Amino acid sequence: MDVTPHSPPRQHLRDELIRRGLRLPQLRLLVALRETGQVSAAAAQVAMTQPAASRLLADLERTVGAPLYERNARGVTLTPAGLALAGKAREVLHGLDEVQHEITALTSGERxxxxxxxxxxxxxxxxxxxxxxxxxxxxxxxxxxxxxxxxxxxxxxxxxxxxxxxxxxxxxxxxxxxxxxxxxxxxxxxxxxxxxxxxxxxxxxxxxxxxxxxxxxxxxxxxxxxxxxxxxxxxxxxxxxxxxxxxxxxxxxxxxxxxxxxxxxxxxxxxxxxxxxxxxxxxxxxxxxxxxxxxxxxxxxxxxxxxxxxxxxxxxxxxxxxxxxxxxxxx
Known part of the structure; x- marks a missing residue:
C-alpha cells in the first residue's frame, strides 16, 4: 500500500491577483513599458513621474511574486513573466475599451x-x-x-x-x-x-x-x-x-x-x-x-x-x- 503523503491540490482562487492588490494603473504602466522599453517613457505615456512609475512597478512585482523586467544599457527588457502579464494586460485593457464603446452605443441609442x-x-x-x-x-x-x-x-x-x-x-x-x-x-x-x-x-x-x-x-x-x-x-x-x-x-x-x-x-x-x-x-x-x-x-x-x-x-x-x-x- 502506498502510504506516501500527498499534499492537497492547490485550490484556484478566483480573481487571485485582484485579491492581492492588482490595479489597472499597474497594467497600463506595464503595457506602456513593453511598448517603450524605458521606465521614463512608460511613465510619460501614462502621465506620471518616473519615481512614481518605479514604485508602481515594484508594487506590481510584489503582487505577482516574480520579477517583471530587467534593466540593460538601452533601458529595460521584460522577463518571461513580464511578457506574459503584459500580453494579458493588453487584452484586458482592449476589452475594457470595447465595453466602453458598447456602453456608449447603448446609452446613445446607436445600439x-x-x-x-x-x-x-x-x-x-x-x-x-x-x-x-x-x-x-x-x-x-x-x-x-x-x-x-x-x-x-x-x-x-x-x-x-x-x-x-x-x-x-x-x-x-x-x-x-x-x-x-x-x-x-x-x-x-x-x-x-x-x-x-x-x-x-x-x-x-x-x-x-x-x-x-x-x-x-x-x-x-x-x-x-x-x-x-x-x-x-x-x-x-x-x-x-x-x-x-x-x-x-x-x-x-x-x-x-x-x-x-x-x-x-x-x-x-x-x-x-x-x-x-x-x-x-x-x-x-x-x-x-x-x-x-x-x-x-x-x-x-x-x-x-x-x-x-x-x-x-x-x-x-x-x-x-x-x-x-x-x-x-x-x-
Missing part, C-alpha cells in the same frame, strides 16, 4: 434591440422605410417586428414583448395605462388577381365586386367591420360568399389563384401590386377610394421609459410620418 408591433398598413408604409434607413445609419440596432391585429399587439405590449406598436386601442385596454400619438387614417383598397374578369370593364363599381367571393378577416375584425360598414352605408349588402382568415399571406395566395376579392390596407395593396412584389400578379381595383379604417396611433406604456434605441426608432417613425403628411398635403 440595442427594439421590438415593434404594427398593423399591416403602417408596417409597409412606415416601418419598412425606417428599417431601410436604420440598416444604413445605425446598423447595430436590432429590430424585431410583429405584424398583427391591434388586440394581439395590445396584449404583447402589456406582456412586455413590445416597446411600442402602431395600431389602435383595442376594447378593454385602459387609456390611463398608455401613451398615444395619433398618426392618421388607414386607407383600404379592394384587390384582385391581375387578369381578373373585372379588369376588362371600362367602368367599375363596388356592386360589381359583390358577384365574386370575398376574403376577409373573421367576424369582428376591424378591417372586416370597416368593409361591411362601407357597403351598408352605400346601400349594398355584405358579400354572400366570404372566406374568413386573419392570414395576409393566405389572403394574397387565394387572390392570386382565384377570382376572389379582398379588402386590405392600401399601402399593402400598392406594395403587393407592384411588379417587384408577389410576382406582380395582384392589382388594386379602382373602386371604393374613400374606404378607410379609423385612425391608427403610436401606442406605448405610459409608465415605461423607452430605451435610447427605442427613442431613436420612434423619432425616425415620427419624421417619416411628417414626411408622408407633408407629401399628402402637397398633392
Amino acid at each position: 440595442g434591440t427594439v421590438r415593434i408591433g404594427s398593423v399591416t398598413g403602417p408596417a409597409v408604409e412606415l416601418i419598412l422605410p425606417v428599417i431601410r434607413e436604420l440598416r444604413v445609419t445605425f446598423p447595430e440596432i436590432e429590430l424585431s417586428v410583429l405584424v398583427d391585429t391591434s388586440d394581439k399587439l395590445g396584449d404583447a405590449l402589456f406582456a412586455g414583448d413590445l416597446d411600442f406598436y402602431i395600431g389602435r386601442i383595442p376594447d378593454g385596454m385602459s387609456p390611463s395605462a398608455i401613451a398615444l400619438e395619433e398618426i392618421g387614417p388607414e386607407p383600404v383598397s379592394l384587390i384582385a388577381r391581375l387578369d381578373h374578369p373585372l379588369s376588362r370593364r371600362d367602368t367599375l363599381s363596388v356592386a360589381d365586386c359583390l358577384a365574386y367571393d370575398w376574403v376577409m378577416q373573421p367576424e369582428g375584425g376591424l378591417l372586416r367591420r370597416t368593409a361591411e360598414g362601407y357597403l351598408l352605408r352605400n346601400g349594398l349588402r355584405p358579400p354572400e360568399r366570404i372566406l374568413s382568415t386573419s392570414s395576409l399571406l393566405l389572403t394574397l395566395a387565394i387572390i392570386s389563384e382565384t377570382n376572389a376579392i379582398a379588402p386590405i390596407a392600401r399601402a399593402a395593396a400598392e406594395f403587393y401590386a407592384s411588379q417587384s412584389a408577389f410576382g406582380g400578379r395582384i392589382r388594386r381595383l379602382d373602386v371604393a377610394g374613400d374606404m378607410s379604417v379609423i385612425p391608427y396611433s403610436l401606442i406605448s406604456l405610459r409608465d415605461v421609459e423607452a430605451t435610447p434605441a427605442a427613442r431613436r426608432v420612434l423619432n425616425l417613425l415620427r419624421e417619416k410620418t411628417r414626411q408622408i403628411s407633408a407629401s399628402t398635403v402637397a398633392t
Whole structure:
C-alpha cells in the first residue's frame, strides 16, 4: 500500500491577483513599458513621474511574486513573466475599451434591440422605410417586428414583448395605462388577381365586386367591420360568399389563384401590386377610394421609459410620418 503523503491540490482562487492588490494603473504602466522599453517613457505615456512609475512597478512585482523586467544599457527588457502579464494586460485593457464603446452605443441609442408591433398598413408604409434607413445609419440596432391585429399587439405590449406598436386601442385596454400619438387614417383598397374578369370593364363599381367571393378577416375584425360598414352605408349588402382568415399571406395566395376579392390596407395593396412584389400578379381595383379604417396611433406604456434605441426608432417613425403628411398635403 502506498502510504506516501500527498499534499492537497492547490485550490484556484478566483480573481487571485485582484485579491492581492492588482490595479489597472499597474497594467497600463506595464503595457506602456513593453511598448517603450524605458521606465521614463512608460511613465510619460501614462502621465506620471518616473519615481512614481518605479514604485508602481515594484508594487506590481510584489503582487505577482516574480520579477517583471530587467534593466540593460538601452533601458529595460521584460522577463518571461513580464511578457506574459503584459500580453494579458493588453487584452484586458482592449476589452475594457470595447465595453466602453458598447456602453456608449447603448446609452446613445446607436445600439440595442427594439421590438415593434404594427398593423399591416403602417408596417409597409412606415416601418419598412425606417428599417431601410436604420440598416444604413445605425446598423447595430436590432429590430424585431410583429405584424398583427391591434388586440394581439395590445396584449404583447402589456406582456412586455413590445416597446411600442402602431395600431389602435383595442376594447378593454385602459387609456390611463398608455401613451398615444395619433398618426392618421388607414386607407383600404379592394384587390384582385391581375387578369381578373373585372379588369376588362371600362367602368367599375363596388356592386360589381359583390358577384365574386370575398376574403376577409373573421367576424369582428376591424378591417372586416370597416368593409361591411362601407357597403351598408352605400346601400349594398355584405358579400354572400366570404372566406374568413386573419392570414395576409393566405389572403394574397387565394387572390392570386382565384377570382376572389379582398379588402386590405392600401399601402399593402400598392406594395403587393407592384411588379417587384408577389410576382406582380395582384392589382388594386379602382373602386371604393374613400374606404378607410379609423385612425391608427403610436401606442406605448405610459409608465415605461423607452430605451435610447427605442427613442431613436420612434423619432425616425415620427419624421417619416411628417414626411408622408407633408407629401399628402402637397398633392
